Amino acid sequence: MSQLETGTSVVRIDHRISLLRCFVWSLRKELWEHRSIYWVPLVVAAFVVVGLLVAAFDVPASLRGRRVWGDLTTRAPIHLPYSVSSMILMATMILVGGFYCVETLYAERRDRSIVFWKSLPVSDAVAVVAKFFVPMVVLPALTFLIALCAHMFMLGASATTISMSAMEGISVSQLWAQLPLTEMLVALLYFIVATTLWYAPVFAWLMFISVWAKRGAFVWAVVPPIAVIALERIAFKASFFSDLITSRLNGAAAASFSARAAQKFPNGSTEPFFYIETVPDPAKLFSSGEFWIGLVVAAALLIATIRMRRLRDPI
Amino acid sequence: MHCIEARGLTKKFGNTLALNNVDLTVAPGRIVGLIGPNGAGKTTLLKAILGLTSFDGELTVLGRDPRTERDVLMRDVCFIADVSVLPTWLRVSQAIDYVEGVHPRFNRATIDAFLAKTSIKRTARIGELSKGMVTQLHLALVMSIEAKLMVLDEPTLGLDVIYRKQFYESLLNDYHDKARTILITTHQIDEIQHVLTDVMFVDGGRVVFSYEADEFESRFFELSAMPSAVNAARALRPIYERTSFGRSVFLFRDVEAETLVALGEIRTPSVEDVFLAVVGNQGYNIQGAQP
Numbered sequence: 126m127s128q129l130e131t132g133t134s135v136v137r138i139d140h141r142i143s144l145l146r147c148f149v150w151s152l153r154k155e156l157w158e159h160r161s162i163y164w165v166p167l168v169v170a171a172f173v174v175v176g177l178l179v180a181a182f183d184v185p186a187s188l189r190g191r192r193v194w195g196d197l198t199t200r201a202p203i204h205l206p207y208s209v210s211s212m213i214l215m216a217t218m219i220l221v222g223g224f225y226c227v228e229t230l231y232a233e234r235r236d237r238s239i240v241f242w243k244s245l246p247v248s249d250a251v252a253v254v255a256k257f258f259v260p261m262v263v264l265p266a267l268t269f270l271i272a273l274c275a276h277m278f279m280l281g282a283s284a285t286t287i288s289m290s291a292m293e294g295i296s297v298s299q300l301w302a303q304l305p306l307t308e309m310l311v312a313l314l315y316f317i318v319a320t321t322l323w324y325a326p327v328f329a330w331l332m333f334i335s336v337w338a339k340r341g342a343f344v345w346a347v348v349p350p351i352a353v354i355a356l357e358r359i360a361f362k363a364s365f366f367s368d369l370i371t372s373r374l375n376g377a378a379a380a381s382f383s384a385r386a387a388q389k390f391p392n393g394s395t396e397p398f399f400y401i402e403t404v405p406d407p408a409k410l411f412s413s414g415e416f417w418i419g420l421v422v423a424a425a426l427l428i429a430t431i432r433m434r435r436l437r438d439p440i
Numbered sequence: 441m442h443c444i445e446a447r448g449l450t451k452k453f454g455n456t457l458a459l460n461n462v463d464l465t466v467a468p469g470r471i472v473g474l475i476g477p478n479g480a481g482k483t484t485l486l487k488a489i490l491g492l493t494s495f496d497g498e499l500t501v502l503g504r505d506p507r508t509e510r511d512v513l514m515r516d517v518c519f520i521a522d523v524s525v526l527p528t529w530l531r532v533s534q535a536i537d538y539v540e541g542v543h544p545r546f547n548r549a550t551i552d553a554f555l556a557k558t559s560i561k562r563t564a565r566i567g568e569l570s571k572g573m574v575t576q577l578h579l580a581l582v583m584s585i586e587a588k589l590m591v592l593d594e595p596t597l598g599l600d601v602i603y604r605k606q607f608y609e610s611l612l613n614d615y616h617d618k619a620r621t622i623l624i625t626t627h628q629i630d631e632i633q634h635v636l637t638d639v640m641f642v643d644g645g646r647v648v649f650s651y652e653a654d655e656f657e658s659r660f661f662e663l664s665a666m667p668s669a670v671n672a673a674r675a676l677r678p679i680y681e682r683t684s685f686g687r688s689v690f691l692f693r694d695v696e697a698e699t700l701v702a703l704g705e706i707r708t709p710s711v712e713d714v715f716l717a718v719v720g721n722q723g724y725n726i727q728g729a730q731p
Contacts, residue, residue: 142544150541158529238527244519244582245542248511374610435510436494439522 147247151255152263158232159225162259163267169217170271173210176276179283180206185290188299203303206279211272211313218317220270221325222260226331228432229256231342237439249434253332255429260328265321269314276310315405319381326419327373329426336433339440372415381410441503443468443589443621444489448497451484451645458673459486459495460645466621466638468588473632474625475715476642482625483521485642486593489623490519494558502588515544518582519591522597526578528567531561535581547588554580557606571598579607583614592624596631604628608635633711643719663690663699676700680717691717 152250156162187203233239242252284297334346354367371381383406388397410416442465447580449462458481466472474482481645487493489501491510499506504513532555540546555562558576565682575598582590596604612635615622628631633639640650649661654696665673674681676699678690691709693702700706 142542146544152540153541154538157531157534158527233527236527237522237525238530240492240522240525241527241578242522243510244490244514245539246511246514246544247542251511309654438493439525 139245139253142246144251147251148255151247151252152258155256155259156230159229160257161221162263163202164227165221166214166264166271168266170275173275175209177206177275177279178282181279184283184300185287185292188287188295188303198219203300204309207276207304207309207335208383210275210279211229211291211316214268214272214275215317215320218264218440220327222264222324223331225259225264226256226328226347227335227342229259229328230332230335230430230437231338231440234437234440239434239437239439250431253336253427253431253434257328261321261325265317269317272313273310274319276306280304314403315407316378316381319407319410320377323373323380323416323419324376325395326426329423329430333426333433334439336430373419376415380413380416382406383409441468442466442500442544444499444501444623445472446488446497446499449485449488449495449499450497450513451481451488451493451495457645458473459488461497462645462647464640466648467625468621469619470637471615471622471624471635472638472640473629473636474640474642475629475711475719476625477719480642480719483593484643484645486519486591486623486625487523490517490521490591492521516588518585518587518589519577519593520582520595521591521593523594524571524574526566531562531568532566532569532577533562535566535577536562539581539585543585545609547580547584547586551580551584554583554610555560572600572603574605575599583610586620588620590620590622592622592627595624596626596628604631604653608632611635629715630710639711641715641719649718654713656711657708658697659694660709660714661692661697661706662696662713663692663700663706664688665690667702673700673703680713692724 184203233242280300283300287297287300329342331346335342338345350366350370354370357363357366382403384401384403386399387402388399444466446462446464449459449464450457451459455605460481462481462485464485474485476482484493488495488499489506491501491513494507500511502516504702506513530538534553536548540548551605555577558580560573560574562568566577569577575596579595582592596607599607608631611622614620624632624636636649636653638652639656640647642648663673664680664684665688667687673688673690675688676692676695679693680691682689687704691713693714697706
């Protein structure tokens, strides 16, 4: 049996695998491993839908109340289920993303699978960026889709309760008139994107801890910031670092929305009605130093994570 | 170009030298067996070659530096460096799809043929498979990658004898078809000695001795000496001596066969005997060994 003879029968598969293809498979693998990425938001969504269903029964009364209470008081109850459900879904998005980040690079070392992943021609950069894609793109997109479905469901349920309602003087068209749907969805999408970008350094920090910690990744992620806060509060009576953390965890809305005075002339009245509305303000977000510093910190932590994964062993 | 070339490879864990200034050259197309006791540094050496650990010294694998170019290197290398590294949550079909997705040299037909010989279900999660089945699956995945260099660290650990035989058979067939380089470690020396073209004994973080399999029969002899010739045999500086059924048995390296024939019966020792003589003699108290 000569080399020549058998050599010709070998089909040489030598196509190169594109970076994009490696990336897509790496991302797919993350979704296989961390099924909570979609299960938790879906379960929360189920509860939200039940809540919305109950809330839908109040819609006829709220609409009717409009005549009595005027625009301001009725707008809130009509809008409330939409904004509350969005907030709950977004909080879920942040929590699931955070837990995923602190777990992912730690889990692959704990179950030793990192050795298997490293036996394949996928660079650490592709692997880490694919993981970062989960909280930065997958979860926000999923959250927006779920919120969109929940809102559509709420609209349908409200329309049904209105048309079944025995109350006089209310109609489905009043509901449409009071809900600026497109505006709401654009604002929601903007808020999701802004919050995600605002949280980028938090996610990157958690991933860095995940690749670095030998045990107790979660504790390592949380304790150092708390220790620094304690130190500055007690020793220096300062709150620089704690303000920084608070604003990072809690300041996404303040950084991306603006409150402004607005006026309306309800029901054709000539008397203006003043109120405060909160509107998306991308200019404010993009001109915020804190926003850009956050992104730079996220990038630096991500690079550190990639470099560290290169020499990481199973735990 | 050499397949693997190392100069002064050194790796410390605390105060322990896992690799002590190792020089190593592996030419393309060889099947090299790394043989050594536990803690000899075999696994560390393999991990350095695969870009899984940092080290001091120079090392090129297929012309690349494994420390910085692991991902590119892995297009031409496949390996099993550790048992049970397949994640339990992964399904068999997903594992195959993933490797096919990211590896340019993966051949699905090969793995289909391999898995057909096992009772592994494709829908099963790896956590549901027995230990042996997981090893079978991992071997099948690795064997389906048409790599230039294949590195196997204790590949058949926990497999039954039938599958082990099958595995080495297909390893050889594959080798002849594709002219690849194979680096393999195992404790079951007798099972792989007929497969190897080169043998390297590793101990204390160094390659203590290496030879080409072809020259084994002309370099090593075991002499069952006649009682009258025992002193003459000792004078020839055997590397090992033991007593078997009342007769002194000596192991010689690089001593002419003609010289030995006069002293008693000679035969070719097993690789295991030579291994014990070269490596085991130094720190181990081997049964039957004379002080």
